[in-house]
Amino acid sequence: TPIDAPADPAMALAALREELLSRPDLPAFAARATQPVFGEGPVGAALMFVGEQPGDEEDIAGRPFVGPAGRLLDRALAQAGVERRDAYLTNAVKHFKFTPTGKRRIHQSPDAGDITYYRPFLAREVAAVAPRLVVSLGASALTALTGKKLPVLKTRGQVVTALGGQPVFATVHPSYLLRLPDAEAQAAGFADFVADLRAAQAHTQ
Numbered sequence: 764t765p766i767d768a769p770a771d772p773a774m775a776l777a778a779l780r781e782e783l784l785s786r787p788d789l790p791a792f793a794a795r796a797t798q799p800v801f802g803e804g805p806v807g808a809a810l811m812f813v814g815e816q817p818g819d820e821e822d823i824a825g826r827p828f829v830g831p832a833g834r835l836l837d838r839a840l841a842q843a844g845v846e847r848r849d850a851y852l853t854n855a856v857k858h859f860k861f862t863p864t865g866k867r868r869i870h871q872s873p874d875a876g877d878i879t880y881y882r883p884f885l886a887r888e889v890a891a892v893a894p895r896l897v898v899s900l901g902a903s904a905l906t907a908l909t910g911k912k913l914p915v916l917k918t919r920g921q922v923v924t925a926l927g928g929q930p931v932f933a934t935v936h937p938s939y940l941l942r943l944p945d946a947e948a949q950a951a952g953f954a955d956f957v958a959d960l961r962a963a964q965a966h967t968q
């Protein structure tokens with residue numbers, strides 16, 4: 764369902780934060796996270812990037828995309844000529860979901876229920892930021908935004924409509940590039956990702 768842009772977007776985002784800090788019905792994994800990780804960036808940004816969920820480093824820092832995937836995203840944004848500080852970055856799921864194994868905390872993918880739980884928050888965040896284009900990074904973000912299980916590799920580079928008319932440009936998650944088998948595949952994957960980011964930016968101009 765479409766959500767109208769709030770009269771005071773900054774206040775709407777602040778209310779969202781407050782709610783995520785104090786809700787009694789958060790999923791169990793949220794209580795094990797250090798903190799919720801909110802979106803970051805200017806209201807009215809032309810581009811809004813949506814990832815999956817905070818990782819280990821994001822959970823500790825309280826900021827999105829500051830770990831390995833974030834550093835790769837930074838490099839790709841720089842190559843595509845997109846200023847990170849001009850964009851709004853957030854995640855479909857706002858808490859780090861992990862399996863504790865000794866000292867290390869292993870990332871656990873959010874399930875459909877987790878994505879559904881956080882979806883109204885994401886919808887309100889999109890409405891407040893009111894970007895020209897949302898860029899979904901990976902499958903979880905695409906599902907959260909569209910409510911459908913679209914195949915990322917077939918949908919990438921296309922603009923689909925989501926969350927009540929919001930245009931969403933699909934691409935891969937930077938972690939996917941980190942998992943490609945060899946240097947050659949990674950270089951090709953990175954180049955394709957940069958091309959997607961360029962195309963996304965062109966859609967906003």
Ligand code: URA
Binds near residue numbers: 815818828832
């Ligand atoms: N991966 C994500 O999807 N989001 C982050 O913030 C970091 C890594």
